[in-house]
Amino acid sequence: GESVGLHLPTLSVQEGDNSIINCAYSNSASDYFIWYKQESGKGPQFIIDIRSNMDKRQGQRVTVLLNKTVKHLSLQIAATQPGDSAVYFCAEKAGNNDMRFGAGTRLTVKP
Amino acid sequence: NAGVTQTPKFQVLKTGQSMTLQCAQDMNHNSMYWYRQDPGMGLRLIYYSASEGTTDKGEVPNGYNVSRLNKREFSLRLESAAPSQTSVYFCASSEAGGGADTDTQYFGPGTRLTVL
Numbered sequence: 001g002e003s004v005g006l007h008l009p010t011l012s013v014q015e016g017d018n019s020i021i022n023c024a025y026s027n028s029a030s031d032y033f034i035w036y037k038q039e040s041g042k043g044p045q046f047i048i049d050i051r052s053n054m055d056k057r058q059g060q061r062v063t064v065l066l067n068k069t070v071k072h073l074s075l076q077i078a079a080t081q082p083g084d085s086a087v088y089f090c091a092e093k094a095g096n097n098d099m100r101f102g103a104g105t106r107l108t109v110k111p
Numbered sequence: 112n113a114g115v116t117q118t119p120k121f122q123v124l125k126t127g128q129s130m131t132l133q134c135a136q137d138m139n140h141n142s143m144y145w146y147r148q149d150p151g152m153g154l155r156l157i158y159y160s161a162s163e164g165t166t167d168k169g170e171v172p173n174g175y176n177v178s179r180l181n182k183r184e185f186s187l188r189l190e191s192a193a194p195s196q197t198s199v200y201f202c203a204s205s206e207a208g209g210g211a212d213t214d215t216q217y218f219g220p221g222t223r224l225t226v227l
Contacts, residue, residue: 032214034216093214
């Protein structure tokens with residue numbers, strides 16, 4: 001069936017390095033994607049979104065890349081900081097269908 | 112703006128007890144959602160409401176009921192709690208519907224429910 005998944009369940013980076021978190025999706029009809037950050041004990045926090053008519057979108061220190069050919073989504077965090085430590089997960093939506101969420105990748109930033 | 116608020120933050124129930132989880136949003140959003148989050152799994156949609164007065168089932172609706180009390184409030188009720196309903200419950204809202212073209216969902220802080 002269709003699914004939203006992540007390549008790596010955990011990612012550990014050094015403070016100041018760039019982080020790349022990946023997400024694979026299998027529903028070719030998905031046209032809207034979101035990245036969320038979830039800190040321990042808190043609700044998911046919107047980071048950035050992208051629609052399928054775009055390949056790249058930039059925010060503050062974050063960039064989302066969408067490769068529709070291989071159904072791949074990535075979140076790049078520049079100059080990763082300790083406050084970036086959290087679980088990051090992607091979500092996809094196809095038209096009026098429900099949003100579907102991946103399980104998440106835990107990012108740990110080492111000082 | 113408080114965004115999306117949820118009460119209670121924590122709850123412990125015995126099997127068979129009932130309870131209602133409350134959710135409110137102050138962003139004038141059209142749509143509201145209830146999700147559950149279990150370890151190692153993505154958020155799963157329980158119920159949603161695309162507008163005041165309407166509700167629809169999501170992926171895992173069994174054992175739950177909802178009420179869209181008004182545009183601001185969307186409650187989730189467990190009539191007879193079971194251990195399988197131990198989870199973290201999140202409410203979310205979005206502008207989606209009513210002609211809005213954004214689907215971004217904003218989440219509350221969650222309710223941690225344990226059913227013994």
